[in-house]
Amino acid sequence: MSDAILVMKDITKTFPGVLALDKASLSVLPGEIHGLVGENGAGKSTIIKVLAGVYQAQGGSLSVNNTLISSVTPQAIHDAGVRFIHQELHLVPHFSVAESVFMGQELTGPFGLLRKQMRIRSEEFLRKTLDVKIDGNTLIRDLGTAERKLVQIARALIDNQARLVVFDEPTAPLASGEVGKLLAAIRRLKERGIAMIYVSHYLSEITNICDRVTVFRNGQTVAVFNEIKKDSAGALIEAMVGREIKNLYPKNSHSPSSPAIQAKNLGDGKSFHDVSFTLHSGEVVGIAGLIGSGRAELIDTLYGLRQATSGEIWLNNKTIQLSSPADAVTRGMVLVPRDRRHDGLVLGMSVSENVNLGSLKDVSKMGIEMRAMALARAAKQIKDLDIRPPNPSMIARLLSGGNQQKTVLGRWLTTNAKVFLLDEPTVGVDVGAKVEIYQLVETLAQNGAGVLLSSSDPGELIGLCDRILVMMRGRITHEIDTDGLSIDRLVAMTTGATGSSVTRNKSVGAANE
Amino acid sequence: MSIKSLLGRYGFLFIIAGFILFFASFNPVFLQGGNLMNIVAGSAILLIVALGMTLIVATGGIDLSVGIALDFGAAFAVVAMKEYGINWYGAALIGIGGGSIVGLLNAFLTVGLNISPFLATLGTFFIGSSVQRIFTNGGGPISYRGMPQEFRDLAVGEVYGIPTEIVIAGVICLIYFIVLERSIIGRRIHAIGMQRSAAIVAGLKVNKYLIWSFVAASMTVAVGGLIAAANIRMFTPLSGFSYLLDAIAAVFIGAALHPRGRPNVLGTLVAVLFLGIVTNGLNLMGLNFNVKGAMSGIILVSALALAVAQSKQR
Amino acid sequence: MSKAKNFLTLSRIIDAAPLVIFLGMLIYIGFNAPNFMKFSTMQLVLNQSVPVVVVCLGLSIVVMAGGDGVLSGGIDLSIPATAVLSAGIIAQQLAQADAPLWLAIVLAFAAAAIVGLINGLMVTRIGMTPLLTSLATFVAVVGVSKLVTSSRRINVDDPFIVFLRDGNIFGISAGVFITLILVLMFYFLIHRTKWGINMQAVGGSRDAAEMSGINPSYYQMWAFVLAALTGFLASFFILARGSGSSPGTEDNLMLEMVLATFLGAAFSPRRVVTLWGAVLGAVLVAALSIGFKTMGVNVFWTGLIKGSLILVVVALGALSVKVKA
Structure with missing residues (x-):
């Protein structure tokens, strides 16, 4: 050559x-x-x-x-x-x-x-x-x-x-x-x-x-x-x-129970309007949409990072007011943010410090941090999630994207969180770590947590979710069951290539294929 | 361990040792117990101010108005005793309360109005200085010779043979060490200071910690004001400003000594003692006032540069 | 849609507010102190503002080359100390050592250049933050200048300095005229040359500059040296204004410099530190100081007013960011 x-x-x-x-x-x-x-x-x-x-x-x-x-x-x-x-x-x-x-x-x-x-x-x-x-x-x-x-x-x-x-x-x-x-x-x-x-x-x-x-x-x-x-x-x-990955996505077998989080006519006056949906415990619901569709702002509002101007958020069948993420976390709702280097991790702190940051009270006595307890908890997450290198004192900045994301997830797994908001959890994550994160999402749902997954990867949404909410220009335009849903059709819906009528019937997606 | 890495880790301690030897060779008095006690006692107020600054820098901010908190602490206490005949501990509490006004204003400006700490505390500094000038009709001191002995003892008394100011500074230092370096509150404050947005998403009550940090820092610094007032039995307006630059330098030298470059209580303590040694040593050398000023300024710059350079070596 | 429009106008009102507040206060002063609106007062305002304007040029350059985050970005608080040191050297040489003017100027220039180099080296080589570096050099330089002048006031009656104070060029006072030339020169350097635009690129995004083959350290280094040289230039106007050098000028000059430069950022439509903003800020602050004086406001109150002013303006800036988000 x-x-x-x-x-x-x-x-x-x-x-x-x-x-x-x-x-x-x-x-x-x-x-x-x-x-x-x-x-x-x-x-x-x-x-x-x-x-x-x-x-x-x-x-x-x-x-x-x-x-x-x-x-x-x-x-x-x-x-x-x-x-x-x-x-x-x-x-x-x-x-x-x-x-x-x-x-x-x-x-x-x-x-x-x-x-x-x-x-x-x-x-x-x-x-x-x-x-x-x-x-x-x-x-x-x-x-x-x-x-x-x-x-x-x-x-x-x-x-x-x-x-x-x-x-x-x-x-x-x-x-x-x-x-x-x-x-x-x-x-x-x-x-x-x-x-x-x-x-x-x-x-x-x-x-x-x-x-x-x-x-x-x-x-x-x-x-x-x-x-x-x-x-x-x-x-x-x-x-x-170096090996064949047959299934990127785990087999899902969910049994949705009571409503975990509900949005009722939620709007922020600018980026999204009149958003209503229900996420049940033990269920994975996806949000699809282009950048600017209001998807990111909706997630931020559900977590208390932004304030809604209309509508209500219900958690466990009770209406709640969130003035900051601290309110969400104390109620068992947590976020894995889209920009993990900026919002997810304190990059200058160690894996252990980052893992324990959301639940410091559990590793303290009378307000004093028990370092052995903190390290042991971090070590457990490192082992469970296969965070590499397996060193709790490693500075988060030095980890690869996938391992950083697992560290953020590890923080919330140490709490008793019941609702997980995942915003673009696999952006910049390699295939191996992706599969592990997918498995983790599945495990969360099987253990009864409600997972709301906002993603720009249509394959990921269809592979992981029970239902998908499609957002366009600040509104939910489709709510669709993933059974039999093709990637092409989902992309068509997110880009507005199909009609704009709101499809609310769960079986419509499958019937149209 | 190679010489380079040895210098990297302990370089600054070698520098301190070098200065001690240098001063001791000029004047043997330097190493005598009484003088060493003088150095520590002379550093007490700066240590207290620098600790307050350490807290603010740990939250990711800076406080240019520490001098005002110190002045307010002194002014409120002296006026309370002189004009209202309030007893010594009541006056001390009022002084600390007066200092907290400064912290509350800073908290309101930074957290409430979202102004950057540098500009907010600069504004507080302008306003606080002006208030002092107005109140004292241009900056004349308020002297109170008849101050109760107990109050005076804050500066000149002794507890088990140790000067009270050292005891006070030591206790505050210990409290700061426990809170900032060993407690979960401190862990959260460091997280907020290093990466605010991540701390918010992690569910920390960031605003609460910022507000309390400003208030706690200003109350701490006001204690320094009480000691200063007790020492000279008067309130001298605008005298707190002189501690500002030394306090900032101490915090950043201390941060440079930390393995991960974080502002920390022990580092601040070491840096304050270093500055105390230099001041005291130059005094004992019997230099002209102006020469002394120039030298301590140059030593400050060099020490900072060395400490930071050393921390980058790691 | 109508809501979006309301937001736009609200943000516009807030954008314009800093300037409106200032002009409003000047007009208020004008009505209450008839002398204020006279040509001579305006001359006085410009004369008063000259040293601040010159050091503001230096600070703007450092901020532009270092980015406008106060804690981590570019800032040089040591310029006023350099100015006072330079003034001290000139005064001491002229009045006490009987040196010729050129020698005094060379020595002062050298001293300022050294301060700039030290700042630049500490920031670019050692990696100290500019805020910390320049606070430290501020202290050291003030110490050295006290050593030079023995902490005493030194009178200067050199004809050149007197000309700067009393002279006229084309009917404008000499100091103001020369400062105007300086401002134009700096404007050309920063906005009309490759060098200037590359320097702005370094401050705007260090990574972007580096990717484009621009060496950030080189520009940061020069920014500090230039800033120190504005201190050197300002020293002549300090000497002229005070008919000599006096200790303690630096504190007030530093505060006024920071106030004017960051007020200037609030005036600029992009909310970044600019040369024109800084110059305008310096002149308006001087106008207010003199205005309050002519109104007979107690001088002790000026700090309070200035402090509140910077807070109001900066708070409006923060608010406008919030409204637009």
Whole structure:
């Protein structure tokens, strides 16, 4: 494959005590979209950082366009025409689009910055190359997430020197409607002959746009798929995990009993209106909806993070007033928030401190913390949930996404919580940890807890839930039984592609299939 | 253990030891028991103020108005005794109550109005200073020579041979240590200070803790004001300001000494004693007042830089 | 829909409130103290505000390069101390050491540059927070300047300094004219050059800047050095205003600088610290101080009024964020 634009061969990288890359290889052909998949810790991001010149590899070779690059520095890689679209947006909120596109590569004349020219060129690039119309004077903070992503892409490509672009989880922050916009832009780049590496947890996107796929496991290249079809996902998972995962989702056998939480005509005056539903104990109910559908705000309101302006929340058949999450927690209702690094964990505290944070009274005598008790409780959760590394003194910041999420769940499992609000619990979590979290949700429901699962992954909603509430523009448009519900139909409902009539009959979903 | 990691962990203690040796070589009096007691006694008020500051910094804030709480503590107590003839412990309680006004105002501004602690306490500082000027007609001291001996003993008395101010500071230090470092209240306060949003989602009553922290800190600092007033038998307006920068420095040097960089009671204690040693040592060297000021300023900057640099080594 | 509109107007009212409150108070003063509206008073206001305006330029730059979170972002409280040190050195050299003006200026410049370098190094190399760093250098620099002046007032009658106080350029007082030039120069540097926009990028998002090949430490370092140099520049106006250097000027200057700069953020539509906001804040604060004086308000009350003012304005800022959310 001497015509490859990028050849990384036998790359080895060790960190103290860890072999992160073990003779891993990656080669990309000109003009192709090359998928890179693997579980968290498989070495995807490490090899990307080696390519970027951020990490120095201990062994192996790297050549771009048949030219061996002996000293891999960020500058050398940039000069070779390799660009990176990082997962985080990294934009200044109060900068304009033009300022952001030209950040670090501003156009200047004898009298300082050429603001007008920068604006025109950035607008032109966005329109011609990415097919979006954005005013160059708009502030970043007034843009949607997808547009921000496009600005980020424009910044990497505006100098027209790019030959290979690396996308690291580009759709992670996007709603499903916005994903299409981004994928369309990526396809346009391909038409212009730019090669791309596409790193993603979302296998549906990989099978959708990639020409070839490299699979990493334990720091090694375990498979290269030269042909990708719509139904390749199963084979990809098998290669990633190293075993066949027959069932991502546990078999559910729920027996709903009394109502756990009820919303009655709930509204916050802005993001959602007139929301009514019932979640029973021993039941898993899903909430589907695009970003901006009011899903996130509804969850926050149920937990007391936001205040409702109309309607009522009932818990265990009693109406309740929540002025803060503390009120919810004392009543046995807990939240696993969507942004676990910001809201879920105190990142600077240890696993033990985080696990015990919600129930400190249980590990204290007369207000004094009993450290042995606290550590023992954390150790139990670490064992039950298989949190790795199994060290209660480990700082939460250093854990992987899946293990952080398990730590948040572990905190609530030590309490007597009966109602669990889970908001996007598996975003950024690898397949192995996902399966464990799914099993945990199932166990919770079987033990009689009520689980409300808000998610943008339709497969997850159908696989785990008894019923799904579909929200659109702040209202529940469908309430549907998951028996026989197809992913396509659920996506159609969340995007409003079906009629907007409210389907309340539980069996309607199945009957329509 | 390599020298580097040894320095990383105990570097600051070596620096303190170095200063002690340096001062002792200049003047043997420095190491005598009486002088060491002087150092500790001289650090008592700063320790009390710095402990209040430690609490606020642990909640994730900062308090630029500690000086006002100290002034109010002194002013309310002195006025209560002088103008209203209230007995010494009544006056002490009124002083502490006066200090709590400052904390209540800060709590209202930060929790109620959502103003950042830096700007809120800066505003409190402006207002509190102005109130003192208005009340004292421009900043003249309120002297009360006839203050009851019991009150005076807060500063000059002894308990079992130990100066009362040391005993008071020691007791407050112990209480702070238990509450902030050993109790579940302290655990919650640290969580709030490190990541407020996560603490809210974890179901902690964040506002309650913030309000009480401001009030408790200002009441603590007011105790320092009582000792200051007892010491010189008067209330000197705006004198609390002089403790502000030392207190902040002590808290952050102390935080830098903590393995995880958290503000903590023992670290604050070590840092306050270090500042006390430097002040006392420079005094004993018999330097000119201005030279002394410049040197202690430079030592403060260097100590902070070293402590932080050392904590980054780990 | 009508509700959403109400919210918009409410947030607009709150947005405009800080400026409205200020102008309202100035108009109130104008009605109650007829002298206030005179041209000479306006001149006095501008003259009074000059040193604050200059140090505000420095503080704005540090905030822009470091981000506007007060605790973790950029702030430099040591600028006024640097100004007083620089003023002290010049005064001491001119009045006591009989040095020529150029030598005094060189020494003061060097001292200010050293303070800026120390601040910058402690922040970028050691990783101390700017708040802590600059509080500490404030104390140290005040200590050193007391050493330089022996804590005494030193009179200066150098013709250049006197010209700054009494002179006129194109009918405008010299100090105000020179300050105007300085403001324009800083404006060009910050908003019209690649250097300035990259520096703003560092403050806006350190990560974004780094990803774009901008070195954040380099800009933060320079921000502190520039800030210290505004202290050096301000020292001339301090000397001119007081006809010499006097100890203890720094406390009040620091408070006024912080007040003016963060008031300026409340005036700006984006609610971030800007050069123009800081300048406007400094002038308005000076106008209020002098206004209250001409009205005969007891001077002891000014701190109370200023303190309440900053709280009201900042609280309105917090409220506007809440209303918009």
